[in-house]
Amino acid sequence: MTLPRRGPDATEHLVLPGVLTAEEAAGTVAAVLALQRPDGSIPWFHGHHLDPWDHTEAAMALDAAGEDGAAARAYEWLARNQNEDGSWYAAYADSGSGGAGDGAFTSTAVPTDAARETNFCAYVAVGVWHHYLATGDDGFLDRMWPVVHAAIEFVLELQQPGGQIGWKREADGTPVEDALLTGCSSVYQALRCALAIAEEREEPQPDWELAAGALAHAITHHPERFLDKSHYSMDWYYPVLGGALTGERATARIAEGWDRFVVPGLGVRCVLPNPWVTGGESCELALTLWVMGQSDRALEVLQSIQHLRAEDGLYWTGFVFEGNIAFWPDERTSWTAGSLLLAVAALGGDEATTAVFGGERLPLGLEPDCDC
Numbered sequence: 001m002t003l004p005r006r007g008p009d010a011t012e013h014l015v016l017p018g019v020l021t022a023e024e025a026a027g028t029v030a031a032v033l034a035l036q037r038p039d040g041s042i043p044w045f046h047g048h049h050l051d052p053w054d055h056t057e058a059a060m061a062l063d064a065a066g067e068d069g070a071a072a073r074a075y076e077w078l079a080r081n082q083n084e085d086g087s088w089y090a091a092y093a094d095s096g097s098g099g100a101g102d103g104a105f106t107s108t109a110v111p112t113d114a115a116r117e118t119n120f121c122a123y124v125a126v127g128v129w130h131h132y133l134a135t136g137d138d139g140f141l142d143r144m145w146p147v148v149h150a151a152i153e154f155v156l157e158l159q160q161p162g163g164q165i166g167w168k169r170e171a172d173g174t175p176v177e178d179a180l181l182t183g184c185s186s187v188y189q190a191l192r193c194a195l196a197i198a199e200e201r202e203e204p205q206p207d208w209e210l211a212a213g214a215l216a217h218a219i220t221h222h223p224e225r226f227l228d229k230s231h232y233s234m235d236w237y238y239p240v241l242g243g244a245l246t247g248e249r250a251t252a253r254i255a256e257g258w259d260r261f262v263v264p265g266l267g268v269r270c271v272l273p274n275p276w277v278t279g280g281e282s283c284e285l286a287l288t289l290w291v292m293g294q295s296d297r298a299l300e301v302l303q304s305i306q307h308l309r310a311e312d313g314l315y316w317t318g319f320v321f322e323g324n325i326a327f328w329p330d331e332r333t334s335w336t337a338g339s340l341l342l343a344v345a346a347l348g349g350d351e352a353t354t355a356v357f358g359g360e361r362l363p364l365g366l367e368p369d370c371d372c
Contacts, residue, residue, distance in 0.1 A: 011025055011026065011029070011065050011066055012348070013064075013344075013345055013348025013349055013350045014029075014064070014065060014341060014344050014345060014348060015348070016299070016302065016344045016347060016348060017299075018299070018302075018303040018306070019299070019302045019303055019306065019340075019344055020340075020344055024309075024313065025065070025341075025344075027312075027313030028313040028314065028315075028337050028340070028341060029061075029062070029065040029067065029313075029341070030313060031312050031313035031314045031337060032058055032061060032062060032314075032334050032337050032338060032341075033062065033067060033070055035058075035334045036058075036062075036070055036073070036074065037094070037095045037096060038095075038096075039073075039077055039095050039109075040073035040074050040075075040076050040077035041055065041074070041077045041092070041094075041095050041109065042054075042055045042058040042059065042074055042334050043055075043094040043095075043334065044331065044333045044334060044335065045314075045331055045332060045333055045334065046094060047094055048094060048331070048333075049091040049092060049093060049094060049112050049113075050091065050092045050093075050094065050095075050109075051090060051091050051092075051120060052078065052088040052089075052090075052120045052121065052123065052124070053117075053119060053120040053123045053186075054333070054334065054335035054338075055074060055077070055078070056074070056078070056123045056124060056126065056127040057123075057127075057335050057338045057339060057342070058074070058334040058335055058337075058338040059071045059074035059075060059127055059131070060126070060127050060130045060131075060338065060342060060353075060356075061337065061338035061339075061341035061342055061345075062074070063130055063131050063134040063135075063352065064134070064341055064342055064345035064350050064352070064353050065341060065345075068131070068134060068135050068137075071131055071134075072131065072135075072137075072140060074127075075124075075127065075128060075131060075140070075144060077109075078124055078147065079143065079144065079147045080108075081108060081109045082147055082150065082151070083116070085116075085150075085154050086121065086149075086150030086151045086152075086153050086154035086155075087116035087121045087151070087154045087169070088116065088120060088121055088151075089111035089112075089113060089114050089115070089116060090111075090113040090114070090115045090116065090117050090120060090168070091111065091112045091113035092109040092110060092111050092112060093109070093110040093111075093112050095109060095110075113171075114171035115168050115169065115170055115171050116154070116168060116169045117167060117168040117183070118154075118155045118158050118165050118166065118167055118168060118183065118187060119167070119180075119182075119183035119184070119186045119187050119190075121151045121154055121155055122151060122152060122155045122186070122187045122190035122191065122194075123186060123190050124144075124147060124148055124151050124190075125148045125151065125152060125190040125191070125193040125194035125197065126189055126190050126193045126356060128140075128141070128144045128147075128148055128193070128197060129193040129194075129196055129197055129356060130193075130352050130353065130356045131352075132197070132200070133351065133352035133355050133356065134352040141197065141200065141201065145197065145201060145203075148194055148197055149194075152190075152191065152194045152205075152208060155187060155190075156207070156208070156211050157175075158175055158176075158177075159211055159214070159215070160177055160179065160225075162214075162218055162222060162225045163211075163214030163215045163216075163217050163218035163222075163225070163368075164179035164184055164215065164218045164219075164222075164225045164226060165179055165183075165184050165187055165215060166178060166179055167179060167180045167183050178227050179218075179225060179226050179227065180226060180227055180229060181219065181223070181226040181227075181229065181235045181238065181239065182229065182232070182234040182235050182238040184215060184218070184219060184226065185219060185238040185239045185241065185242030185244055186238065186242055187215065187242075188212060188215050188216055188219060188242045188243060188244050189241075189242040189243050189356075189357075189359075189362075191208060191211060191212040191215065191365065192212060192243065192359065192362040192363055192364065192365065193356065193362060194208060195208055195209060195212065195362070195363035195365070196361070196362050196363060199363065208365075209363065209365050209366045210365070210366050211365070212363070212364070212365025212366075213364070213365035213366040213367040213368060214365075214367070214368055215244075215365070216244045216364070216365060216367060217367050217368055219239050219242075219244040219245070220239075220244055220245060220249070231271055231272040231273075232270070232271050232272075233257070233261040233268050233269055233270060233271070233272075233281050233285070234281060234284070236253070236254075236257040236260075236261055237253075237254065237257075237284065237285050237288045238284075238288075239253065240253060240254060240288050240291065240292065241284060241287060241288040241291060241357070243291075243359045243362070250292055251292065254288070254289070254292065260272060261285075262285075262301070263277050263321065264304070265304050266304055266305070266307070266319065266321055267279065267281075267282035267301070267304050267305040267308070267319070268281045268282040268285050268301070269281075270318065275320060275321050275322035275323065276318050276319070276320050276321070276328065277305070277318060277319050277321065278317060278318035278319075278336075279305050279308045279315045279316065279317060279318065279336040279339070279340065280317070280333075280335060280336045280339045282301055282302070282304070282305045283301075283302065283305070283336070283339035283340045283342070283343045284339055284343070285298075285301055286298040286299075286301040286302045286343040286347075287339075287342065287343045287346055287357060289301065290343070290346045290347055290357070291346075291357055291358060291359070295347055298343070298347060299347065302340070302343060302344065302347075305340075307319065308327070308336075310332050312332070313337070314332035314333070314334075314336070314337050315332060315333075315336045315337055315340060316331070316332055316336075317329055317331050317332070317333055317336055342357075346358075
């Protein structure tokens with residue numbers, strides 16, 4: 001499945017009333033591009049680390065903005081730095097100064113956290129499928145297929161009998177069997193994108209179909225199989241954003257947590273009971289609402305966080321709205337801007353972004369016959 005190539009105005013869908021003007025959209029895209037290093041890596045901000053999940057999200061945002069070359073360099077970085085077991089480390093040092101287009105480094109990235117997290121590793125499939133849909137680049141898909149295949153195989157080694165997936169291997173290789181609902185919901189979306197890539201290549205992966213179905217069943221029917229992180233907003237909306245919960249279940253879940261997590265006019269709390277709204281969670285909730293067909297509410301959430309926008313086009317990570325009122329922490333991250341661009345792109349109808357997050361054309365996997 002490929003989508004039509006974009007027309008000459010690749011950022012028209014990034015203009016959204018009360019959120020981004022054309023000039024503001026261009027400024028945010030330029031700011032993310034400026035954070036990309038010559039080797040293709042995209043750290044949180046200059047001088048901070050990179051993690052594979054947020055690196056991929058930033059690359060997807062660049063694709064949504066028509067910056068396909070910069071996005072491709074980000075995926076090339078992942079291909080060069082993949083471990084032999086298909087994983088990536090949880091964090092890498094910023095590779096140095098410079099911006100996109102200044103050349104390419106070939107040196108191996110330096111890990112700062114040698115654990116290997118399953119949702120971090122799986123997310124490459126989401127990014128690769130998104131880039132392919134945005135560009136129609138068959139050569140890219142051919143090059144990245146072994147990368148995606150190895151990453152998914154690494155992740156599925158940690159799947160438990162109940163369908164949930166342990167959240168990491170420790171630096172010494174010890175598997176952690178405890179599962180996180182947010183992470184597993186993200187992995188479910190990644191498995192569906194990996195299956196879409198396999199279908200496009202006519203290389204069926206029946207084991208992945210079974211794994212995806214078992215994971216969806218665990219997310220939907222067995223919350224007890226996951227660590228209790230219900231005070232985090234991501235655990236509230238991610239089962240919907242990842243595509244495991246749909247229809248009435250999704251509507252009921254979002255309604256149940258709305259008053260606990262949403263602060264009208266300011267955004268979405270990261271964690272209860274802290275008086276702290278964060279841009280990334282707010283943008284992801286907006287994307288979740290779009291997935292549910294609630295575009296008007298999604299727009300309201302995005303409009304509510306424009307107080308986080310900085311003059312350089314990036315967005316503050318969060319805002320403390322009680323006591324010592326301030327932007328906190330003192331950082332403006334590539335992934336906060338990336339999440340905003342992806343949410344706006346979905347609302348604006350960008351076909352690659354809507355296909356990846358809407359999920360209508362993604363394989364579902366095969367759920368188990370019994371409630372086990």
